[in-house]
Amino acid sequence: TRSTRPQRLLGAVRRTATRGDPRSVVRAIDDFCRHTEWAMNVGDEKGTGCILDSVVSEVSPATVLELGTYCGYSTVRIATLLPPGAKLITLEFNPDFALIARQVIAWAGLEEKVHLVEGSSGDLIPLMKEKFGVKSFDLVFLDHWKDRYLPDTKLLEECGLLQKGSVLLADNVICPGSPDYLEYIRNSPKYRSQHFKSHLEYTKVEDGLEKSVFLG
Ligand SMILES: Cc1ncccc1-c1cc(O)c2nc[nH]c(=O)c2c1
Numbered sequence: 001t002r003s004t005r006p007q008r009l010l011g012a013v014r015r016t017a018t019r020g021d022p023r024s025v026v027r028a029i030d031d032f033c034r035h036t037e038w039a040m041n042v043g044d045e046k047g048t049g050c051i052l053d054s055v056v057s058e059v060s061p062a063t064v065l066e067l068g069t070y071c072g073y074s075t076v077r078i079a080t081l082l083p084p085g086a087k088l089i090t091l092e093f094n095p096d097f098a099l100i101a102r103q104v105i106a107w108a109g110l111e112e113k114v115h116l117v118e119g120s121s122g123d124l125i126p127l128m129k130e131k132f133g134v135k136s137f138d139l140v141f142l143d144h145w146k147d148r149y150l151p152d153t154k155l156l157e158e159c160g161l162l163q164k165g166s167v168l169l170a171d172n173v174i175c176p177g178s179p180d181y182l183e184y185i186r187n188s189p190k191y192r193s194q195h196f197k198s199h200l201e202y203t204k205v206e207d208g209l210e211k212s213v214f215l216g
């Protein structure tokens with residue numbers, strides 16, 4: 001039977017990236033998606049030295065939560081920029097995506113920094129303290145399903161997983177768009193938000209990231 005897009009993306013990583021070299025893994029996926037087959041990775045414009053990379057470097061987080069692993073592209077991007085000892089927990093609902101992502105993360109040599117957990121964010125977020133020993137997250141990257149951005153943000157608040165200064169960075173707030181999340185986060189006194197205009201990965205379609213600092 002025909003391979004899946006994530007399987008073809010993993011093949012490109014294995015063929016063109018160097019084991020243990022995260023930057024070559026990121027480059028291999030960007031090249032594959034730009035020249036061979038589009039895939040929903042945050043990409044090298046929203047990713048490259050601009051927004052995602054600069055926010056991660058600026059926050060220099062000790063604990064990161066990524067919602068939506070897909071093939072592990074942003075997982076690798078973020079994990080490469082983390083300070084020693086920092087931990088990234090990434091949640092993926094789709095088992096096929098999770099299987100590919102584990103192999104991409106392993107190829108990059110980042111297994112020690114990354115904990116990929118399969119399941120739904122709504123079920124797993126309430127378990128972060130007791131099962132994963134997390135006190136709070138310094139950075140949350142929302143890149144899963146637009147309809148879960150708002151409920152999961154409220155869940156993070158209710159579970160006491162955000163502290164003063166925690167940063168939420170949400171992908172795709174324009175395309176596909178998450179209007180209820182934007183409405184909430186931009187009008188809540190508990191957050192200070194900033195919008196970074198960009199484009200849908202590998203295209204000229206308008207998109208953007210929303211960076212929100214939790215004020216406690
Ligand atoms: C798949 C797609 N098609 C057309 C336009 C945008 C998308 C798209 C792009 C992304 O970066 C996504 N990130 C996380 N989750 C998504 O569902 C998702 C969907």
Ligand SMILES: [Mg+2]
Pocket residue numbers: 040041042143171172
């Ligand atoms: Mg995205």
